[in-house]
Amino acid sequence: MTTLYYSPSACLAHDTGNHHPESAGRLRAINARLQQPEFAALEYREAIRATREQLALIHTPAHIERVCNSLPVRGLVALDADTPLSPGSLDAALYAVGAVCCAVDAVFAQKRVNAFCAVRPPGHHAEPDQAMGFCLFNNVAIAAAHALGKYAIHRVAIVDFDVHHGNGTQAAFYHRPEVLYASTHQFPWYPGTGSARETGSGNIVNVPLPGGCDSTCFRAAVSEHILPALERFAPQLVLVSAGFDGHRDDPLAELNLLEADFGWITRELLAVAARHAAGRLVSVLEGGYQLDALTASVAAHVRAMMAAE
DSSP states (O other), X not given: OEEEEEOOGXXXXXXXXXXXXXXXXXXXXXXXXXXXXXXXXXXXXXXXXOOHHXXXXXXXXXXXXXXXXXXXXXXXXXXXXXXXEOTTHHHHHHHHHHHHHHHHHHHHHSSSEEEEEOOSSOOTTOBTTBOBTTBSSOHHHHHHHHHHHHSSOOOEEEEEOSSSOOHHHHHHHXXXXXXXXXXXXXXXXXXXXXXXXXXXXXXXXXXXXXXXXXXXXXXXXIIIIIHHHHHHHOOSEXXXXXXXXXXXXXXXXXXXXXXXXXXXXXHHHHHHHHHHSTTOEEEEEOOOOSHHHHHHHHHHHHHHHHHOO
């Protein structure tokens, strides 16, 4: 399997200020790790900026205008307590969305390819009508809507293993049964959503994890809830909100996962994609804020993608 890699340089221009956990250093560290010899077969691809029409697949006109009109000429402005904007933020966000849509197009255009998009700002907290939680636009949700509108498919699965619940992705598809949203996340934790009782039209599968959940706990939750739901749904495309902040060394939460766990779930999702989606899987970076843990986890994730049959 050929793994495509998208990481637009524009994503580095989103300046979050000093001491913000979601910094450009995350992408620099990932890019450095993926330039090591074992990843020489990665196929680097260029991305194009998303259009307003693509943003509008998920986001309201008012939200799009609010982000565009809030962009500062210099310095930073805050959309909320966690979500700053800098002069380069809009371009970064448009290239982040564009990269994921380009990756979707690529896995439909070519056989035997999957894709990893190391982009920022992340997206899964961005709701249709508001930015929040470091996120401006919902990269993975827009990509799902893009795929459904462009290709002759009717079932897209989004699997989110970020330690924080993807409230924005859930909100975008809560009553859209053509999208399965399945999430493991620490609960209760930010942003407060993600109860197992939140089921949408039967297409939302939330698997809350307690603080301290380790490899055994995580793998059991995925095996008992997420994987059976995916088999029943039989997705024609698998999208992954790949957050690595569940690692035991990450400072923003309290799970105790290891990089091997991220390799394991990646292999499981690739197997689902092979059975139902002709191998079509696109993974999108979400969280992960301790750089050593992040790069080790991304390496395990991408290694598994490259090894897929």
